[in-house]
Amino acid sequence: MKRLALTLILAAVVAGCSSYGWFRDWNRINIAKIEPGMTRAQVTQIMGDGNYSASSGPVSNPERQETIKDAKGVQYEVLYYYTEQIGQKKWEDGMTPVVLSGGKVVGTGWKEIAAIKAVKK
DSSP, rough: EEEEEEHHHHHHHHHOOSSSSSHHHHHHHHHHHTTTTHHHHHHHHHHEEEEEEETTTTEEEEEEEEEEEEEEEOOEEEEEEEOOOTTTGGGGGEEEEEETTTEEEEESSSHHHHHHHHOOO
């Protein structure tokens, strides 16, 4: 595991950090380790929490955070991680959400967000 992390960091340095590619790759590798029931602290330990720099500019992990509620009033915390190149697409196309309720992961991905919004009273 540590070898993989070191390899990714070295690849970023060798490439001159000319883009966010290394960061997206890092997040995709790590987000695959997130499982339902994990705590926010475990997610932070896996994904990292803070600001990182590339020659293209600073990037934070998670990129965005928000709180949403379903129709029954259940509150969810959503952490958005940068995993895909955005280019001309909307910002959501480049993010993978990690959804937590009660401080624990309930799921990852946009299907999880859609399921929350589909809850009826």
